[in-house]
Amino acid sequence: MKLDILTKTENFDVQKHIIASIRDLINLKNLEPGDKLPSERMLSERFNVSRGLVREAIQKLEFYGLLESIPQSGTFVANIGVIAMNGMIEDILRLEAPDFKSLVETRILLELKTVRLAALRRTEDDLVQMKAALEAFSKKVRNGEDAVQEDLLFHLAIAKASGNSSMNTFMLIITPEIITNFAKYHVCDKGVAEIGIEEHNAIFKAIEDQNPQLAKKKMKEHFKELYKYCYNV
Amino acid sequence: MKLDILTKTENFDVQKHIIASIRDLINLKNLEPGDKLPSERMLSERFNVSRGLVREAIQKLEFYGLLESIPQSGTFVANIGVIAMNGMIEDILRLEAPDFKSLVETRILLELKTVRLAALRRTEDDLVQMKAALEAFSKKVRNGEDAVQEDLLFHLAIAKASGNSSMNTFMLIITPEIITNFAKYHVCDKGVAEIGIEEHNAIFKAIEDQNPQLAKKKMKEHFKELYKYCYNV
DNA sequence: ACTCAATAATTGGTTAACCAGTTCCTAATG
């Protein structure tokens, strides 16, 4: 049936098409929460695509909580009504890869919160890990080496200490992409790093002292320095 | 090789184990950014698991930006150094399903930002969609029907109008889970909804008037009402 | 010895056959 290997974007478009088809089918058959979807085999035949692609599309909708597959039984519409289902699928289909500005904006939002929560909730173990990341960062910078990774790990340690696993996850999702972009646009090269040491230390101390206001303030200053180098990309 | 069907949690544990094995292998062989991982077949043989499971683990690491698979060529270590790689994988392995409190906390954080951004950036088309969601909500509430879905769609419309695709994505991720929990704990039943209409209208008007401060304030009030019913879960 | 085309081996991606539960229908029994 399939003749050639698809590129990733082609594959992505096909998946979108399948998702839209599933939505149409749900509407056509007036499927409600708990109702069973046609089997993967029937869907693949109906949409003229391989069963594997149908599976991937279903798994994506499962990721967003719209479907649920039960082994040896079937795939079921989640406990979300028709209206929400349509609205969410429309949004999912329209989603595009985030631009750099969105990423930075989101990172700042998340970190100004995680740093406050970390100041409130950090455990002794959190402090140990943050301290380790911080010293690894300082050491590399003083040696004149690139320390983007260590920088990142310090920020991730804060996210972990926030005790909010949602925000922690989201930080993990956006961080690699931010690093890649930083490297691509050659921001955060030498010079910025030395200042970064002091700023990191200040943030750490505020968290250690359980002073959320100060922690947030120091993080803001830290980002202000980044802004100057990064924002007009 | 495999004898029985795994439950989802078992499968999840196996995947974690594979990811840890891949990390160990990267450390053992001192693989650096751009280096090639052993082939999927070799990994599956080495770890004594099926190739499909190896594939899923690789795809997960690809999702987090740590690996990159190139067809007919190989799987490569992303442009992230050894230190960051280890730190991130450790975090990924420790990640657990977010508790309800984390979800609510994150939702509030995101929405207090998206509502401000929406007030600044909303287009005419955004207004039309928000208005539609708002009226669908009002109509259902006045009929005494459950309107959780319409409520949600209004908030998602705001996220879309924020023009930040990262935050939009994150809202889409956490929203279904929040709805499920709301339904489970029977929060936001009758009574709250009527108040919700006015609050939604106020938020919409602030966005329409491009008044970010007011929009945020109204959203805060909206959540305050939710707090009373939801926070002690 | 060196170059480079031909070929064999290897790669991630894809597909079809298979597996073990589940579901639904049937027919035998009370």
Add this chain to the structure above:
DNA sequence: CATTAGGAACTGGTTAACCAATTATTGAGT
């Protein structure tokens, strides 16, 4: 007629064989 074993058909999950593109190897020609 109602009930319930029994089995056939169907389900999502899994596996092994297959595909085309890439990469490594080889060997003939200069």
